[in-house]
Amino acid sequence: MSGHHVAVGILLLAGTLGLVAARYARGARRPLPLRGWLGGAVVVCAAMLLGLGRPWWVATYLTPIAWTAYILIVDAIVSSLGRPSRISRAPGQFAALALGSIPLWVLFEIYNLRLVNWAYVGTTLSPALEALGYAWAFATIWPAIFETADLFEALGFFRRTSPARRPSSPGQRRALVIAGLLMVTVPVLLPPRIGSYLFGAVWLGFIPLLDPITYEWRGPSLLRDWEAGDSRRLGCFLASGWLCGLVWECVNNWAAARWVYVFPLGQRWKIFEMPAPGFLGFPAFALECFVMWQFLATLRLRVFGRQPALAEPDPGAREWSGLPS
Numbered sequence: 001m002s003g004h005h006v007a008v009g010i011l012l013l014a015g016t017l018g019l020v021a022a023r024y025a026r027g028a029r030r031p032l033p034l035r036g037w038l039g040g041a042v043v044v045c046a047a048m049l050l051g052l053g054r055p056w057w058v059a060t061y062l063t064p065i066a067w068t069a070y071i072l073i074v075d076a077i078v079s080s081l082g083r084p085s086r087i088s089r090a091p092g093q094f095a096a097l098a099l100g101s102i103p104l105w106v107l108f109e110i111y112n113l114r115l116v117n118w119a120y121v122g123t124t125l126s127p128a129l130e131a132l133g134y135a136w137a138f139a140t141i142w143p144a145i146f147e148t149a150d151l152f153e154a155l156g157f158f159r160r161t162s163p164a165r166r167p168s169s170p171g172q173r174r175a176l177v178i179a180g181l182l183m184v185t186v187p188v189l190l191p192p193r194i195g196s197y198l199f200g201a202v203w204l205g206f207i208p209l210l211d212p213i214t215y216e217w218r219g220p221s222l223l224r225d226w227e228a229g230d231s232r233r234l235g236c237f238l239a240s241g242w243l244c245g246l247v248w249e250c251v252n253n254w255a256a257a258r259w260v261y262v263f264p265l266g267q268r269w270k271i272f273e274m275p276a277p278g279f280l281g282f283p284a285f286a287l288e289c290f291v292m293w294q295f296l297a298t299l300r301l302r303v304f305g306r307q308p309a310l311a312e313p314d315p316g317a318r319e320w321s322g323l324p325s
Contacts, residue, residue, distance in 0.1 A: 036076025158235030180209025219298030245282025
């Protein structure tokens with residue numbers, strides 16, 4: 001991988017963070033909470049130790065260390081913008097999101113066993129220490145996506161943009177579910193040499209598969225947002241996927257234990273380790289994170305006998321991106 005490709009990634013990340021910082025400078029209302037300063041200190045210390053080449057565990061566990069710090073920083077920024085953050089508002093729900101993130105990401109790892117789109121290198125620890133690293137890293141994925149979407153919502157990047165639309169019909173919702181089911185099953189039913197080209201369908205398929213079901217169960221739904229003419233949630237999660245994707249790949253570039261992409265497209269032009277077209281998958285993945293979590297959260301409420309009320313987007317109440325109340 002040439003340095004030019006790393007430089008492009010750094011410029012993209014710096015530009016995105018610059019837009020966020022400029023908006024934050026105009027909107028901050030309170031001092032940054034202590035957890036934000038703690039997260040920043042962790043990032044600085046990890047970078048210094050990484051530059052010194054010791055201790056070994058910093059380079060090996062760089063991804064979960066950096067992402068834990070990132071989550072603390074972003075959560076603190078949301079608080080400083082005058083909004084209840086996930087950690088301060090509902091630490092139990094935040095812990096559930098982190099724990100739930102592990103099996104949710106393992107699902108994609110299972111797909112990867114068949115489709116072989118990425119591989120892990122530099123993991124030379126004992127099985128127990130490797131398992132710790134994987135679990136810790138996986139536990140940061142959903143919290144990072146949701147926290148970053150909260151950040152874009154708190155900064156007011158996206159607004160309601162259109163009038164309400166005609167509600168979808170039951171037939172249309174069934175068609176979406178069928179399309180989603182095909183997208184998440186066909187790639188693994190085909191021979192791997194063909195299915196490996198179709199991993200993009202998996203990055204999209206859970207959205208049409210699960211979101212209409214959550215809609216029917218009266219949980220938070222992208223489809224219901226679309227009917228209401230409200231694109232705030234959609235925009236915030238798409239932007240979250242973009243920013244998180246850049247940060248993930250940047251951190252991964254300097255980690256000793258990291259992933260490399262082996263899928264058969266775009267390998268001649270990479271940004272960090274990711275072939276450039278692959279960055280389009282991060283925004284879609286963020287939407288999947290939202291849809292999968294809301295499906296499980298709404299299912300939990302139904303199983304335990306509670307019918308969730310519709311969670312309309314409400315930036316002031318900060319309910320739209322979290323668990324149904």
